[in-house]
Amino acid sequence: MAGEGMKSALYRQSARRRGLAFAALLALAALPPLLQALGQDFYVSVAARMLIFALAATSLNFIVGFGGLVAFGHAAFFGAGAYAVAILAERGVTSAFVAWPAAAALAGGLALLIGAISLRTRGVYFIMITLAFAQMIYYLFISLKAWGGDDGLPLMARSTFGPFDLGNDATFYWVALACLAAALFLLDRIAHARFGRVLQGIRENESRMAALGYPVAAYQLACFVIGGTLAGLAGALIANHSLLASPNLLHWTQSGTLLVMVIVGGVGTLYGGFAGALTLLLLEELLTGVTVHWHAALGLLLLVVVFRAPRGVAAWLHGLFSRGGTK
Amino acid sequence: MNALLEIRGLAVAYGASQVLFGIDLTLAEGEVATLLGRNGMGKSTTLRTLCGLSPAPAGILAGSIRFAGEEIAGRAPDRIGRGGIALVPEGRQIFPNLSVRENLVAFAANRRGVASPWTLERVFELFPRLAERQQNMGNQLSGGEQQMLAIGRALMTNPRLLILDEATEGLAPLVREEIWQCLARLRAAGQTTLVVDKYVERLIALADRHTIVERGRVVWPGSSAELDADHGIWHRYLGV
Amino acid sequence: MNGEKSADLLEVAGVSRHFGGVHALSEVSLAVAEGEVHALIGPNGAGKTTLIHQLSGAQTPDAGTIRFAGEDVTRLPMHARVARGIARSWQVTNVFGRLTALDNVALAVQGRQRDWGGSFRFWAPVDKERAIVDEAAAWLAEVGLAGRESTVAGSLAHGEQRQLELALALATKPRLLLLDEPMAGMGPEESERVVELIEHLGRKVTLLLVEHDMDAVFRLADRISVLVGGRLICTDLPDAVRAHPEVRKAYLGDADA
Amino acid sequence: MTQLILEQALNGFQFGLMLFLLAAGLTLVFGIMDMINLAHGSLYMVGAYLAAAAAAASGSFVVGVLAAVAGTAVVGALLEVAVLRRLYQRDHLAQVLATFALILIANEAVRMLWGDQPMLLNAPAALAGPVEIGGFSYPAYRLLIIAVGVAVALALYVVVAKTRLGMWVRAGASNREMTEALGVNVKRLFTLVFAFGAGLCALAGALLGPLLAVQVGMGESILILAFVVIVIGGIGSIRGALVGSLLVGVVDTLGRALLPWLLRGFLPAETAANLGPALAAILIYLLMAAILFWKPAGLFPARG
Secondary structure (H helix, E strand, O other), X not given: OHHHHOOOOOOOOOHHHHHHHHHHHHHHHOHHHHHHHOOOOHHHHHHHHHHHHHHHHHHHHHHHHHOOOOOOXXXXXXXXXXXXXXXXXXXXXXXXXXXXXXXXXXXXXXXXXXXHHHOOOOHHHHHHHHHHXXXXXXHHHHHOHHHOHHHXXXXXXXXXXXXXXXXXXXXXXXXXXXXXXXXXXHHHHHHHEXXXXXXXXXXXXXXXXXXXXXXXXXXXXXXXXXXXXXXXXXXXXXXXXXOEEOHHHHOHHHHHHHHHHHHHHOOOOOOHHHHHHHHHHHHXXXXXXXXXXXXXXXXXXXXXHHHHOXXXXXXXXXXXXXXXXXX | OOEEEEEEEEEEEEOOEEEEXXXXXXXXXXXXXXXXXXXXXXXXXXXXHHOOOOOXXXXXXXXXXXXXXXXXXXXXXXXXXXXXXXXXXXXXXXXOOOEHHHHHHOOOOOOOOOOOOOOHHHHHHHOHHHHHOOOOEHHXXXXXXXXXXXXXXXXXXXXXXXXXXXXXXXXXXXXXXHHHHHHHHHHHOOOEXXXXXXXXXXXXXXXXXXXXXXXXEEEEEEEHHHHXXXXXHHHHHHOO | OOOOHHHEEEEEEEEEEXXXXXXXXXXXXXXXXXXXXXEEEOOOOXXXXXXXXXXXXXXXXXXXXXXXXXXXXXXXXXXXXXXHOEEEOOOOOOXXXXXXXXXXXXXXXXXXXXXXXXXXXXXXXXXXXXXXXXXXXXXXXXXXXXXXXXXXXXXXXXXXXXXXXXXXXXXXXXXXXXXXXXXXXXXXXHHHHHHHHHHHHOOOOEEEEEOOOHHHHHHHOOEEEEEEOOEEEEEEOHHHHHHOHXXXXXXXXXXXX | OHHHHHHHHHHHHHHHHHHXXXXXXXXXXXXXXXXXXXXXXXXXXXXXXXXXXXHHHHOOHHHHHHHHHHHHHHHHHHHHHHOHHHHOOOOHHHHHHHHHHHHHHHHHHHHHHHOOOOEOOOOOHHHOOEEEEOOEEEEHXXXXXXXXXXXXXXXXXXXXXXXXXXXXXXXXXXXXXXXXHOOOOHHHHHHHHHHHHHHHHHHHHHHHXXXXXXXXXXXXXXXXXXXXXXXXXXXXXXXXHHHHHHHXXXXXXXXXXXXXXXXXXXXXXXXXXXXXHHHHHHHHHXXXXXXXXXXXXXXXXXXX
């Protein structure tokens, strides 16, 4: 009976949810052959890009939603991962098994450094100091001509990945999907482990956690580093996807876009980043077909989200579901 | 009797939890009245509602507040402030980033066209210590000086009704004495005042009538003489 | 009890704290002996809660030292003081409102476990750690909340939340427990329950108790310290404090003086 | 060399003053309502476009500037009443999302009205040349910007420091509830402040228009600088915004001009040429991080 009580209200694991997740994974895995059968090969690559952004947004959601830290510099980790892969490739290191972990480690190390300093501040000042660090990284990369400056650093080919050919869009898509699924699984485990419980407590009531003997900043830093590391992996993927480590990946508007994805999808929900990235990128695809002024349409839609679905699309859909669904 | 302030059946809630269950209170022009009771019994909420501060207006469940013949329950705080009610809030809440002088002149007004309105000079006469410190910023003052400034700031709006919430709380005995003397002088000058404080004996000497609140309800209204005569009431509702 | 320095668990010497021009605490010195129930009383705004903040590490004093079990803890952050055995409760209920009662206490129990990385464990589901679950349930029973394990803390009655708050503090297994008005805003029956609980706790852990309810204070305290306007005016046995003329004047107002 | 340093210092001062025009409104909005307004840069863009359009239509630069200030103030007030007012009670994330949306909408609106190409806004012909001051020559138009910037900063100082309106604004920034209880309609005060801040944005946009390109997206790059400024200065503090603006303007401009040259003194030429611009570009962010590290609430915290 006591064991039942331990289940936290926010993160309930259930067989039904696990089943749904598995079904969704299968459906996503079946997408490339389906698109190819429809003669829409081009969209396999588009879909892969969505998955990569979903990973980046998920990593940010872990920091913002689960850690309760509103960070405005996630592009730094995303971009650093991309540049790590490109720089290594330029030096002849093309194996994904070396380059991708290196990219994640670089982003994680950066997050450790930036987080350790930024976590001295709170609230708005935290938002701004993380932004400042991201801007430093941005300007550092565009100023260094050796790394391509404004033009970015191109890759000759996608990383080598054992026997698999990442040059094939479908294979690349599946690898990206595997990375996303693994990250979601990992974050779900973390959320339910001791560490996740502590983060939940900190988000709920920081001072009370300190009064229970928790060194709050250390846990927040760990959370920040985990998010940064995963963003680095997403960066490695996006560089492979577009065969370019672009300074645009480091720009503050990229941080803004990722944050918008998180808010649109649902802050603090496991699938929020995924839902947000998908929603935003799909809207972009749809709206560009309809109007050249699609940015304005997107802006209006975002305003609708703010005022009509304040807890994000995921929660809004969930609400629709539970109203119309069983019971 | 022409009441300046008339509260009838005021019921107020913070979100889901109701804190006032029907407060009645009447105050005539020139009178000094108190609101008594232990901590957490609803005194501050009554005063805040009177001034239009949270939980008003959404928190007002029932009742009316008539001030100078007008219904003001649920009005925006700035309209109530301009209408002649000035609050000396709990914790003083002076503006730390304004100088003493600015704290006083920023909100000065004589909307009623009083013949001898409150001015800087008169406030400095009442509290000479503020005159010495007029160029200091609000956050450089001691607790007692902050309290004097909070009272001075309220007076500068030339209010018809002055409200003091725990104005002597946390002050050294000597400073507290200064505040009491100031209130006595205001009374002599005919200032209508509503006071929340703990020092019953001083309040009996200062005020005309008293209302004791317990758990959001009025449990005893009466005059100073009645309260002075019945120490049982003190101990039942106010005892430490 | 006064003379033996070695028996003092907590030694506060000359602690001052000001906010802007307001002197909330002026050179407060105070000793709490191991095992005693020490009450801290004084009118509102006297600096009682401010003193608790300095002791618990929520704030750092401008001057003076705080020694706990012989160690200078004046500059230590709150979590480090908790690790050394100082726990506190808040005047305004401070629990994790969206977690269940059991989750609340489990966090406190988990915080005490510093074996292999403590809470830096990222994989194993905490829900399955029986030791934590069982101990948390035991603490809930200890404060009289058995049966309320799976109720979300925010929907517990006010008195129950205060009990939960006590369970949180106790589950850190403190040597010294700082209680800031544990009976604030309680009805008579709830108060009585908490008084009994504190009486029971007083036999197990050293208590520093801030409370307005004088009946409770005189019933519970071994010694009482009186704080007025940020200064400590006396520390003595309850009867002596009751008779102390300055205390009567300053604390009980000018009522009977 | 002295000529260069002096010229760059003046350029930095001039840029700092323009930053101040942007930061002043932003810091008040942020300070009083605890509101993150990413769309502040869009008002700067709208101001520049209005100035260019009005100047082209009337043939007068001055008319262009005045029309821009008035027009943008109206746009600001409308924006505040229609959208932003609903966001004050929401959390920072909602504010970020909504004002990000406003940026998208503003950029597209400008594109629809004036097209993709940058607009031309010329400084008055009379101010096109340089002015000689004791053997030192400096562009006349930049001197005008400095003069206007100083004048506006002084006027703003007088308004904020000496008038009752300024006291209300400062009081509102530190304690909104008490300000209301003392009879000030903070809601209306805030619409006024917002319109005023929008007007200042437009002034900066119109004055910088002839120096920088009037184009879509011009607001975003300068917005970040304005945020850096107000965070350095302390959110809600006008004095902090002024100090922060001048600091950022001078450090940024001088850094770009002098750092590569300084580095050449002790580094190999190639490394210096590489590192110089990079270091110069991140100088202000280093400055901000350092200030927040030692003073986590900025140089002049407005609250308690």
